Amino acid sequence: MIFAVWIPLLVPLLAVPAARGLAESLPPRAxxxxxxxxxxxxxxxxTAALGLLLAAGVLRLPPVAALGHLSPPLLGDRGDGAATVPVAGAAAVLLGAGALAVARHARRHRAELRTARHATGAHPATGDLVVLPDPAxxxxxxxGRPGRVVVTAGMLRSLTADEREALFAHERAHLAGRHHLFLLTVALSAACHPLLRALRAPLAYALERWADEAAASRVGDRRVTARAIGRAALAARPDARAPWRPGGVLAATAGPVPRRVAALLADERTTGHPRVRAGFRGRRLIAAALLACVxxxxxxxxxxAADLHESVEVAQGEAPR
Structure with a gap:
C-alpha cells in the first residue's frame, strides 16, 4: 500500500476546488x-488512511508481532515501505490531534447551544419565536427541541411588519432544514483534514441562499425578502456578536449580503438561461472530476486496507509457531 495509502491524504488538493466550483453553479440546496x-x-x-498507516507500523513492533503470531520481515515483503514505525508515529499524532479537535469543537458547540437556550429560556416564547428585550x-x-427563532427588540424596530415576516421565515427555514448540522459536519470534517476548511464559507453561503429562497417562497415576494435581509444586515453589527449568541448558528445577516440580495432581486424567468446551457458541459466535467476524486x-x-490484510495473512502463515 506504499502508494494507495497516500492518495486519500492528497485528493482534497483537487477535490476541494472542484467542489467549490461546482457549488457555485448549483441551486442552494443541492x-x-x-x-x-x-x-x-x-x-x-x-481518517482511514491515517489509521492504516498507524496499524501497519504498529504491526511491525516485535511485541505486537509476537502477540499476533506475525513474521515482521514478511510484513515488508510486498514493498510496504510506507508502513514504518516513524510514519506510524506521525499518523498516530495526526489522528490524536484530529480526534481532540473534533471532541473540543463538538463540546464547545454543545456548550454554546446550552448557554444560549438558558439565556433565552428566561423569556416568554410565542410559538417558536422568542423576543429578547435588547436594543442591539x-x-x-x-x-434544539424545540427550535427557536430568537430576535431582539432592536431588530424588530428596524423592520416593517412584512419585513419581519420575511426575516422570521428565513430563520424558520434554517430550523426546518437543520442547517446547523451541515455546518457542524463540515467543521468536524475540517478537523480531520485542514484543506476541508475551505468548504465552510461556500457552505454557509449556500445555506443562507437556501433559507433566502424558502423565505421568498413563504412570503410570496422576493423584493420584500431582499429588503428585509438588507435592512437587517445594515442594522446588525456582525463584528459585535452578543455573548448569548452561539458562534455556530445561522442568521439572515450572515455571509455576503449584497450578493444574496442581488440573487433574490434577479428575475427568475430571465436568470441567464443561455448561460446555463452554455455552462452545462463545464458543470458536467467538474462533477465528473469531483466524483472521480472521491x-x-x-x-x-x-x-x-486489502493489501495490509493480505500482508498480515502472509506473515501469520509463515511465522514460526
Whole structure:
C-alpha cells in the first residue's frame, strides 16, 4: 500500500476546488448537500488512511508481532515501505490531534447551544419565536427541541411588519432544514483534514441562499425578502456578536449580503438561461472530476486496507509457531 495509502491524504488538493466550483453553479440546496457530503467523504477517507498507516507500523513492533503470531520481515515483503514505525508515529499524532479537535469543537458547540437556550429560556416564547428585550439588533435560528427563532427588540424596530415576516421565515427555514448540522459536519470534517476548511464559507453561503429562497417562497415576494435581509444586515453589527449568541448558528445577516440580495432581486424567468446551457458541459466535467476524486480516494483506502490484510495473512502463515 506504499502508494494507495497516500492518495486519500492528497485528493482534497483537487477535490476541494472542484467542489467549490461546482457549488457555485448549483441551486442552494443541492450545493449545500454536495459540499457537506464531499467534506464528510474526504474526511472519512483521510481518517482511514491515517489509521492504516498507524496499524501497519504498529504491526511491525516485535511485541505486537509476537502477540499476533506475525513474521515482521514478511510484513515488508510486498514493498510496504510506507508502513514504518516513524510514519506510524506521525499518523498516530495526526489522528490524536484530529480526534481532540473534533471532541473540543463538538463540546464547545454543545456548550454554546446550552448557554444560549438558558439565556433565552428566561423569556416568554410565542410559538417558536422568542423576543429578547435588547436594543442591539440581532436575529438568529437557535436549534434544539424545540427550535427557536430568537430576535431582539432592536431588530424588530428596524423592520416593517412584512419585513419581519420575511426575516422570521428565513430563520424558520434554517430550523426546518437543520442547517446547523451541515455546518457542524463540515467543521468536524475540517478537523480531520485542514484543506476541508475551505468548504465552510461556500457552505454557509449556500445555506443562507437556501433559507433566502424558502423565505421568498413563504412570503410570496422576493423584493420584500431582499429588503428585509438588507435592512437587517445594515442594522446588525456582525463584528459585535452578543455573548448569548452561539458562534455556530445561522442568521439572515450572515455571509455576503449584497450578493444574496442581488440573487433574490434577479428575475427568475430571465436568470441567464443561455448561460446555463452554455455552462452545462463545464458543470458536467467538474462533477465528473469531483466524483472521480472521491471515488478514487475511497478505492485507494480500500485497496490499502486489502493489501495490509493480505500482508498480515502472509506473515501469520509463515511465522514460526
Amino acid at each position: 450545493a449545500a448537500w454536495l459540499l457537506t457530503g464531499c467534506a464528510a467523504a474526504l474526511a472519512g477517507c483521510t 439588533p440581532e436575529a438568529y435560528a437557535l436549534p 471515488a478514487f480516494s475511497a478505492a485507494a483506502a480500500l485497496d490499502a
